[in-house]
Amino acid sequence: MKKLLIALWLLSAMTVALAQPKLVEQINRKGETLIIPYQKYILSNGLTVILTEDHSDPIAHIDVTYHVGSARETLGKSGFAHFFEHMMFEGSDHVKSGLHFKTVNASGGTLNGTTNQDRTNYFETVPSNQLEKMLWLESDRMGFLLDAVTQQKFEIQRSTVKNERGQSFDNKPYGTALEALLGALYPYGYPYSWQPIGFVEDLDRVDVNDLKRFFLRWYGPNNATLTIGGDINVKQTLAWVEKYFGSIPRGPEVKPAVPLKPVVSSDRYISYTDNYARLPLMFIGYPGVKMNDKDQAALDALAMIIGKGYNSLLYKNFIKTRKAAEATMFSYNLELAGFIGIEVVPFPGQTLADMHQMVQETLAEFEKRGVTDEDLARFKGSAEADFINTLESISGKVSFLAESQTFTGNPNQIGRQLADIRKVNKEDIMRVYRQYLKGSGAVILSILPKTGEVKPVAPNNFTPDKSNYAAPDYGYQGLTYRKPKDKFNRAVQPLAGSNPSIKMPAIWKSNTENGVNIIGSYNNEVPEVSLSVSIRGGGLLAANNTSKAGLPNIVAQMLNDDTESMTAEEISGKLAKLGSNIVVTAGNDETVMSISSLTKNIDQTLAIAEQRLLRPKFTQETLDRIKKQVIQNLMVSKAQPANVANTVFNKLIYGSDNIRTYGLVGTEQTITNITLTDVQDYYTKYFAPGVCSVVVVGELTKSAAINKLVFLKHWKNKHIEIPVPPAPTAKPESKTIYIVDVPKAAQSEIRVGYYTGIKYDATGLFYKLGLTNYALGGGFDSRLNIDLREEKGWTYGASSNFSSGKLGGFYVASAGVRAATTDSAAFEFLKIIGHYAQDGITPSELQFTKSSIGQSDARKYETNMQKAAFLSRIQNYNLSAGFVDKQNMILKNLTKSEVDALAREYLDPDKMTVLIVGDKAGFLPVLQKSGYKIIELDSEGRQK
Structure with missing residues (x-):
């Protein structure tokens, strides 16, 4: 014993x-x-x-x-x-x-x-x-x-x-x-x-x-x-x-899958008709390599040289010549195999067969031209910077370690991956071109609009051979479920530890004599600097001339092109070698130049930014190319139900003739009206230091940042008046459902909402309405999402929010829903919103709102991008540094009666406009019996 x-x-x-x-x-x-x-x-x-x-x-x-x-x-x-x-x-x-x-x-x-x-x-x-x-x-x-x-x-x-x-x-x-x-x-x-x-x-x-x-x-x-x-x-x-x-039993052993490279011995032509495409697309696919293959980095370099960015051959031959709206190349790597893709979306007037021929000519041009020292420098600079940027956040670091362990058995892969990038040479790139592209069989896919006017690259000649397929035996027989046996009560949820100390970014501010407002925050977690240069105005400036709506967006795109001393291709090449990015975009009320750079390269990067901001070169050739692309994008957007829903909803709440519905992107007609003189006049009139603000985040001290931005001090100031767009003119009818028919749509897009006119206020009504909406539609656990997604399975996600800015905004609840449930989902939206307005928030929902929002501050200031967004909000709305503390106090003291009163006043479904975009054949008969008036609109929001 x-x-x-x-x-x-x-x-x-x-x-x-x-x-x-x-x-x-x-x-x-x-x-x-x-x-x-x-x-x-x-x-x-x-x-x-x-x-x-x-x-x-x-x-x-x-x-x-x-x-x-x-x-x-x-x-x-x-x-x-x-x-x-x-x-x-x-x-x-x-x-x-x-x-x-x-x-x-x-x-x-x-x-x-x-x-x-x-x-x-x-x-x-x-x-x-x-x-x-x-x-x-x-x-x-x-x-x-x-x-x-x-x-x-x-x-x-x-x-x-x-x-x-x-x-x-x-x-x-x-x-x-x-x-x-x-x-x-x-x-x-x-x-x-x-x-x-x-x-x-x-x-x-x-x-x-x-x-x-x-x-x-x-x-x-x-x-x-x-x-x-x-x-x-x-x-x-x-x-x-x-x-x-530790107590969870092992599962069955899992053997590694065996890599198998597909063989495409000759070109395979396939095609299909797309219900939504306005422009055709040609997609060429070649067998590639699996992840971590010795040729992966060389194929990435090849894809960049041939088909990525202003310096690529596809850009030169397809985009610059205005033959195509899109022309790109990429190499994609998976655990067992990979593929190389080339995509071209031609403009009207170009055939897919012509596009295929041009791709072959471009590949031949590359073979004759070879790889330059400039190509190598661009690839290595940009690839290394992109790799490092993925490690900025803790989620990026953890994801990298997890993926490396899963696919290699060794988490420590940074050195190897950087070495693979750095050792790529010209011979490697030419070798992989000859090995994987030259003379190789490919799949050539033609995607055709439903108009029937576009022909595929060639007649279909391929059907998969199904005769030899045998499903693998993955060992599903005889499996048993063995529950863990613990020495503790797992039913008791662990308590949280003591609250962590949340450190908001330390902020510094400065102003130049000519009116540039600068705000910044120093941190050295990564050797990187992020800046944003904002010019107030944006799409709302089109209020001065509605016939030229879309001009601010055109100007922003042209600022990404040539300068007085450099072409767009030269700028792109220099930025790639530096591992930097400079991108100009236009929003409704500002135009923003976003800049990112490794700290060691910030001087050279800012020298290029100075050129783009203060010495741009506007040419007719560039304008014609950008206008053509914008017009085609507008046409394409009309084929996407979600885009149609957003556009038409804006017109319903603001008015079809209100500049706020189309001032940023414009229309096909207003874009056509824009001239080179308009572009130059807009830049001359509305770009000035008095409406400029700068955010600096990263490894730059206040003094260093001010010294490096000294070029802004020499910018001549001028008086600028930013026009105020007219108030909404729309008067949606009550008890009315507006519909836009999209025949054969797989889903319907629903929008329910109204114009509130409420302006952004970080600690006032707007902030409190955000808290009020949180339980209704502000998160995954909100009433709308739980009901429509988790309980009924009608949608992939439903949400609602109060949107605002300096000019007032709107409330909207939205979802893409299964076509067969469209009518039921639309009325479910109204029912849920109505119950919330009538009965208010529950005590448990209020507690959840406080807990969820109150503890989320720990995640708000991790990356440079998050810090920059925080500083921009302070800058744009002239907020005090302590506004977050005030928000937390409002949240802590929020009561049920306060939320209920706001819900009753601002979430009344009888005030709301209902829009459905989808195949009306499936839902119109039910709507016609609902007691609601039905008004059908076209994709432009005009009544039929």
Whole structure:
């Protein structure tokens, strides 16, 4: 007996020892070498754990990556990996349905999941005191999912995935282009021959038992990587990981998939007609290389030289000559294989066959021209900077570590990837051109508008051979569900730790003598500087001349082109070599030049910015090219139901003749009216230091920033009056539903709202209305989204918000819904809004609003972009530095009666305009019996 007790004790001791996480690697920072310090552990159940400390912000980012994506599916059951991603948010044994999202959001966090061909990941970013709670959530669905799966949840998420496919693929121009190309590029049944979203008929074919088998086969801890980064204590975090994940049993072993390069021996021509496309598209696909292949960087360089940016050959031959609205090339790499793509969208008057011939001539031109020193410098400068920029945030760092571990078994890949970029030479690029493109067979896809006037590149000559397909045996037989056995009460949700200290950016301000207002914040987390130069005015300046609406946008695009001393191509080349970006865009009330640069290159970058801002060169050739592109974009937008809904809704609430409906983008006629003199006069009249403000964020002190922006001091000032657009002229009829017919639309777009006239106020009515709307439509857990998506499965997402600015804004609730549910969804919107206005917020909703918004400040100031947005808001609205404290006090003291009063006054559905854009044949008969007046409009918002 004594010997037996000793044996049992030894066995118990061995079990405890085996359960301890094993440290297998530790990487520390060394000097100035770019590296992410981390510790890597393996739990006894096979779970890989990677921890990286970063105390610069009081947040933690958690990523769980499972090494399974759509490549582990079979024909007839496509889309299942992505479908399962949705099911992972539907609750587990100790987390009731709907509580996963709600728990994260109530913690002031954000979350999501994504699925691609090779992996599925789930992630949360939360204040660091909420970390233990997130580990509890993630471990519960890893270990305790299946008994919580119900047929009802299954059906709702099946419907939600169908809605996602409709919204993101079937209801937009060219939405199924990649699906068609890959189906012809890869052999029938090859894991990449379909998209992760899958086919609708396959989603209809699977059942809840398929889901359970998928979970048991692929979602074991030994097929997962848990990566945690941010403001964490490694020892404590590791203890929590062992507590919550350590008892989860191993799953079946997962063998690595075998790479298989597809063979396309001769050109394959395929085509289809697109219900929404106004312009045809040619898509050429060649077999490429898998991720981390020795040729990956060289193919990226080849794609840049031939088809990316102002310096590319495709730009020179297609865009510059105004033959095409778009011409690009890319190389895409997956775990098992990859492909190289060339896309061309020709302007009217050009045939797809001509475009194909021009592509071949461009490739021949490249072969004759070869690779220049300039090409190499541009590629290496831009590729290295882009790579470094992805590591700016803790989520970027964690994602990189997780992906590297999943696909290579080694998280420490920064040095190798940078080395691959840096060692690319001319011979490598020419070699991969000859190996992968020259003389190689390709898939040539022609996408045709439904007008029937456009011919494909060549007649279809390819149909997939289905005769040799045999579904792989992934080992779904005999799987059993073994629940973890814990030594603690998992049903008790962990409490949050003490609140972290939130540090808002330290702000400095300055003004030049000629009126430029400068605001900035210093941080040296990354060797980078971000600036924005804002000129007040924007699209609203078109109020002075409505016949030239769209002029501010045209001017902004021309500022991205030539200057007095450099062509656009020369500027693009210099910026690429520096790893910098300068982009000018126009908004409704400002034109903004956005600048990003490595600190070491900021002087050279600002010298180019100075040229673009103060010495632009406007030419007729550039204007003609940009106008043609803008007009074509306007035509294309009319084919997209979501764009049509937004445009027509604006006209309904502002008035079809109000400049606020079209001042920024213009119309086809107003763009045609714009002359080179208009462009020059606009720039001369409205660009001046007195309406200019600058935001500087990054590794520049106040004195250094002011010294580097000295060129702004020499800018001559002038008096500028920014016109105020007229008040809305629209008078929508009550009890009326406006419709726009889009025959055969896969989904309908619904908009419900009205013009409020409320101006932005960070601590006044506008801010309080945002708080009021939060429970109704401001987040995933809002009434609109839970009802329409999670309970009914009619949409991929429903939301509402109060939009505003300096001139007053509007309220809108919106969603893209399944066509068959259009009429029901429209009335559901009105019912939910009406109940909220009548009955008000519930006590639990009020508490959730306070908890979610109140704790979210920890995530607001992490990246340079976030800091810049914060400073811009202070600058644009003349806010005091303490406005955030005042907001927090308003939130803390918010009462139910206050919210209810605001809801009654500002969320009355009887004030609201209802618009539906979709196939009227499916919903009009029901609407005609509803008692509402029905008014049909065209895509321009004109009554039929």
